[in-house]
Amino acid sequence: DTEVTQTPKHLVMGMTNKKSLKCEQHMGHRAMYWYKQKAKKPPELMFVYSYEKLSINESVPSRFSPECPNSSLLNLHLHALQPEDSALYLCASSQDGTGVPYEQYFGPGTRLTVT
Amino acid sequence: DAKTTQPPSMDCAEGRAANLPCNHSTISGNEYVYWYRQIHSQGPQYIIHGLKNNETNEMASLIITEDRKSSTLILPHATLRDTAVYYCIVRVAAGTASKLTFGTGTRLQVTL
Numbered sequence: 718d719t720e721v722t723q724t725p726k727h728l729v730m731g732m733t734n735k736k737s738l739k740c741e742q743h744m745g746h747r748a749m750y751w752y753k754q755k756a757k758k759p760p761e762l763m764f765v766y767s768y769e770k771l772s773i774n775e776s777v778p779s780r781f782s783p784e785c786p787n788s789s790l791l792n793l794h795l796h797a798l799q800p801e802d803s804a805l806y807l808c809a810s811s812q813d814g815t816g817v818p819y820e821q822y823f824g825p826g827t828r829l830t831v832t
Numbered sequence: 833d834a835k836t837t838q839p840p841s842m843d844c845a846e847g848r849a850a851n852l853p854c855n856h857s858t859i860s861g862n863e864y865v866y867w868y869r870q871i872h873s874q875g876p877q878y879i880i881h882g883l884k885n886n887e888t889n890e891m892a893s894l895i896i897t898e899d900r901k902s903s904t905l906i907l908p909h910a911t912l913r914d915t916a917v918y919y920c921i922v923r924v925a926a927g928t929a930s931k932l933t934f935g936t937g938t939r940l941q942v943t944l
Binding site for chain 2: 761
Protein backbone atom coordinates (compact mmCIF):
# COMPACT_ATOMS: atom_id res chain seq x y z
CA ASP A 718 0.00 0.00 0.00
CA THR A 719 1.69 3.20 -1.19
CA GLU A 720 -1.16 5.51 -0.34
CA VAL A 721 -1.33 8.65 1.75
CA THR A 722 -4.89 9.61 2.58
CA GLN A 723 -6.11 13.05 3.56
CA THR A 724 -9.42 14.17 4.98
CA PRO A 725 -11.45 16.14 4.28
CA LYS A 726 -11.04 16.67 0.54
CA HIS A 727 -12.59 20.12 0.77
CA LEU A 728 -13.07 22.45 3.74
CA VAL A 729 -14.71 25.84 3.99
CA MET A 730 -14.22 27.65 7.26
CA GLY A 731 -14.79 31.09 8.70
CA MET A 732 -12.03 33.16 10.21
CA THR A 733 -13.22 32.40 13.74
CA ASN A 734 -13.56 28.65 13.29
CA LYS A 735 -11.29 25.89 14.54
CA LYS A 736 -10.83 22.93 12.25
CA SER A 737 -8.34 20.12 11.69
CA LEU A 738 -6.88 18.42 8.64
CA LYS A 739 -5.97 14.77 8.91
CA CYS A 740 -3.35 12.70 7.10
CA GLU A 741 -2.72 8.97 7.38
CA GLN A 742 -0.21 6.51 5.93
CA HIS A 743 0.39 2.82 6.57
CA MET A 744 3.70 2.40 4.76
CA GLY A 745 5.76 2.39 7.95
CA HIS A 746 7.26 5.75 7.04
CA ARG A 747 8.78 7.68 9.95
CA ALA A 748 8.89 11.10 8.28
CA MET A 749 5.75 13.11 7.53
CA TYR A 750 5.33 16.52 5.98
CA TRP A 751 2.84 19.32 5.50
CA TYR A 752 3.06 21.48 2.36
CA LYS A 753 0.93 24.44 1.31
CA GLN A 754 0.20 25.16 -2.34
CA LYS A 755 -1.41 28.36 -3.57
CA ALA A 756 -3.07 28.43 -6.97
CA LYS A 757 -0.62 28.21 -9.90
CA LYS A 758 2.36 28.06 -7.51
CA PRO A 759 4.61 25.16 -6.48
CA PRO A 760 4.15 23.45 -3.11
CA GLU A 761 5.95 25.05 -0.17
CA LEU A 762 7.04 23.14 2.89
CA MET A 763 5.41 24.02 6.21
CA PHE A 764 6.42 21.33 8.71
CA VAL A 765 8.41 18.11 8.92
CA TYR A 766 8.00 15.42 11.55
CA SER A 767 10.69 12.81 11.98
CA TYR A 768 9.98 9.89 14.30
CA GLU A 769 6.94 11.76 15.63
CA LYS A 770 8.98 14.81 16.62
CA LEU A 771 8.78 18.16 14.89
CA SER A 772 12.09 18.61 13.09
CA ILE A 773 11.43 21.49 10.70
CA ASN A 774 9.04 24.45 11.05
CA GLU A 775 9.40 26.82 8.11
CA SER A 776 8.42 29.87 10.19
CA VAL A 777 4.75 29.05 9.86
CA PRO A 778 2.31 31.34 11.75
CA SER A 779 1.01 29.92 15.02
CA ARG A 780 -2.54 29.78 13.68
CA PHE A 781 -1.33 26.54 12.07
CA SER A 782 -0.55 23.89 14.70
CA PRO A 783 0.77 20.49 13.61
CA GLU A 784 0.43 17.32 15.63
CA CYS A 785 1.79 13.81 15.12
CA PRO A 786 -0.08 11.53 17.55
CA ASN A 787 1.58 8.38 16.22
CA SER A 788 3.77 7.23 13.37
CA SER A 789 0.83 6.80 10.99
CA LEU A 790 -1.09 9.99 11.65
CA LEU A 791 -0.43 13.66 11.08
CA ASN A 792 -2.85 16.43 11.91
CA LEU A 793 -2.88 20.13 11.13
CA HIS A 794 -4.99 22.18 13.51
CA LEU A 795 -6.32 25.44 12.13
CA HIS A 796 -7.49 28.42 14.16
CA ALA A 797 -8.24 32.05 13.33
CA LEU A 798 -7.16 31.69 9.72
CA GLN A 799 -7.14 34.51 7.20
CA PRO A 800 -8.60 34.45 3.68
CA GLU A 801 -5.04 34.41 2.27
CA ASP A 802 -4.58 31.01 3.93
CA SER A 803 -6.92 29.52 1.36
CA ALA A 804 -4.86 26.92 -0.50
CA LEU A 805 -4.34 23.23 -1.19
CA TYR A 806 -2.74 21.57 1.84
CA LEU A 807 -0.67 18.55 0.97
CA CYS A 808 0.57 15.84 3.27
CA ALA A 809 3.50 13.60 2.38
CA SER A 810 5.46 10.79 3.97
CA SER A 811 8.79 9.12 3.40
CA GLN A 812 11.24 6.74 4.94
CA ASP A 813 13.91 8.40 6.99
CA GLY A 814 17.54 7.45 7.28
CA THR A 815 21.13 8.47 6.85
CA GLY A 816 22.77 8.90 3.48
CA VAL A 817 19.99 7.41 1.41
CA PRO A 818 17.60 9.48 -0.67
CA TYR A 819 14.00 8.60 -0.04
CA GLU A 820 11.15 9.71 -2.24
CA GLN A 821 8.15 11.40 -0.71
CA TYR A 822 4.67 10.06 -1.28
CA PHE A 823 1.98 12.73 -1.40
CA GLY A 824 -1.68 12.61 -0.55
CA PRO A 825 -4.34 14.19 -2.79
CA GLY A 826 -4.56 17.27 -0.60
CA THR A 827 -7.27 19.19 1.23
CA ARG A 828 -8.56 22.24 -0.57
CA LEU A 829 -9.19 24.85 2.10
CA THR A 830 -11.26 27.99 1.62
CA VAL A 831 -11.30 30.60 4.38
CA THR A 832 -14.23 33.00 4.23
CA ASP B 833 19.95 22.85 -1.97
CA ALA B 834 21.01 23.82 -5.48
CA LYS B 835 18.64 25.85 -7.59
CA THR B 836 17.15 24.49 -10.82
CA THR B 837 16.00 26.14 -14.04
CA GLN B 838 13.30 24.64 -16.27
CA PRO B 839 11.41 25.95 -19.29
CA PRO B 840 7.96 27.13 -18.20
CA SER B 841 6.07 25.07 -20.77
CA MET B 842 6.48 22.43 -23.47
CA ASP B 843 4.20 20.63 -25.93
CA CYS B 844 4.47 17.04 -27.07
CA ALA B 845 2.43 14.96 -29.50
CA GLU B 846 0.89 11.82 -28.08
CA GLY B 847 3.04 8.75 -28.74
CA ARG B 848 6.22 10.77 -29.15
CA ALA B 849 9.02 11.06 -26.61
CA ALA B 850 8.85 14.02 -24.26
CA ASN B 851 12.28 15.36 -23.30
CA LEU B 852 12.16 17.74 -20.36
CA PRO B 853 15.41 19.62 -19.61
CA CYS B 854 16.65 20.93 -16.28
CA ASN B 855 19.69 23.05 -15.50
CA HIS B 856 21.34 22.73 -12.09
CA SER B 857 24.73 24.29 -12.66
CA THR B 858 25.45 24.83 -8.94
CA ILE B 859 24.80 21.24 -7.94
CA SER B 860 27.13 19.82 -5.29
CA GLY B 861 28.75 16.42 -5.34
CA ASN B 862 26.40 14.97 -2.74
CA GLU B 863 23.18 16.31 -4.24
CA TYR B 864 20.71 14.11 -6.06
CA VAL B 865 18.42 15.07 -8.94
CA TYR B 866 14.76 14.23 -8.36
CA TRP B 867 11.80 14.52 -10.68
CA TYR B 868 8.19 14.81 -9.56
CA ARG B 869 5.07 15.64 -11.50
CA GLN B 870 1.75 17.10 -10.49
CA ILE B 871 -1.35 16.40 -12.49
CA HIS B 872 -3.96 19.11 -12.10
CA SER B 873 -5.43 19.30 -8.59
CA GLN B 874 -3.62 16.17 -7.40
CA GLY B 875 -0.67 15.69 -5.08
CA PRO B 876 2.81 15.54 -6.60
CA GLN B 877 3.96 12.12 -7.77
CA TYR B 878 7.53 10.86 -7.56
CA ILE B 879 8.95 9.84 -10.95
CA ILE B 880 12.66 9.10 -10.69
CA HIS B 881 15.93 10.25 -9.14
CA GLY B 882 19.66 9.90 -9.77
CA LEU B 883 23.08 10.97 -8.58
CA LYS B 884 25.37 10.73 -11.60
CA ASN B 885 24.46 7.65 -13.60
CA ASN B 886 21.55 7.51 -16.00
CA GLU B 887 18.50 5.86 -14.51
CA THR B 888 15.42 4.17 -15.95
CA ASN B 889 12.24 2.88 -14.39
CA GLU B 890 8.79 1.97 -15.61
CA MET B 891 7.76 5.60 -15.87
CA ALA B 892 10.74 7.42 -17.35
CA SER B 893 14.46 7.71 -17.98
CA LEU B 894 16.78 10.25 -16.41
CA ILE B 895 19.86 11.37 -18.29
CA ILE B 896 22.42 13.33 -16.26
CA THR B 897 25.32 15.03 -18.05
CA GLU B 898 28.83 14.03 -17.12
CA ASP B 899 29.50 17.35 -15.36
CA ARG B 900 26.11 16.95 -13.60
CA LYS B 901 25.13 20.53 -14.40
CA SER B 902 22.04 19.51 -16.31
CA SER B 903 19.67 16.60 -16.76
CA THR B 904 16.83 15.47 -19.01
CA LEU B 905 13.73 13.55 -18.06
CA ILE B 906 12.49 11.38 -20.90
CA LEU B 907 8.95 10.04 -21.16
CA PRO B 908 9.43 7.58 -24.04
CA HIS B 909 5.86 7.46 -25.35
CA ALA B 910 3.86 10.36 -23.95
CA THR B 911 0.12 9.96 -23.49
CA LEU B 912 -2.58 12.49 -22.69
CA ARG B 913 -2.40 11.34 -19.06
CA ASP B 914 1.18 12.64 -18.89
CA THR B 915 -0.09 16.21 -19.15
CA ALA B 916 1.15 17.75 -15.89
CA VAL B 917 3.62 20.12 -14.29
CA TYR B 918 7.02 18.47 -14.01
CA TYR B 919 9.36 19.54 -11.24
CA CYS B 920 13.11 19.01 -11.23
CA ILE B 921 14.48 19.17 -7.68
CA VAL B 922 18.03 18.91 -6.40
CA ARG B 923 18.59 17.88 -2.83
CA VAL B 924 20.96 16.32 -0.39
CA ALA B 925 20.19 12.93 1.06
CA ALA B 926 20.12 14.30 4.56
CA GLY B 927 20.34 12.22 7.72
CA THR B 928 16.95 13.36 8.93
CA ALA B 929 13.84 13.95 6.92
CA SER B 930 14.62 16.65 4.43
CA LYS B 931 12.43 19.01 2.51
CA LEU B 932 11.73 19.20 -1.17
CA THR B 933 12.16 22.71 -2.54
CA PHE B 934 9.96 22.91 -5.62
CA GLY B 935 10.81 25.35 -8.39
CA THR B 936 8.28 26.63 -10.88
CA GLY B 937 8.45 23.48 -13.02
CA THR B 938 7.61 22.78 -16.67
CA ARG B 939 4.01 22.53 -17.73
CA LEU B 940 3.91 19.68 -20.28
CA GLN B 941 0.92 19.60 -22.58
CA VAL B 942 0.48 16.35 -24.51
CA THR B 943 -1.79 16.72 -27.52
CA LEU B 944 -3.41 14.39 -30.05
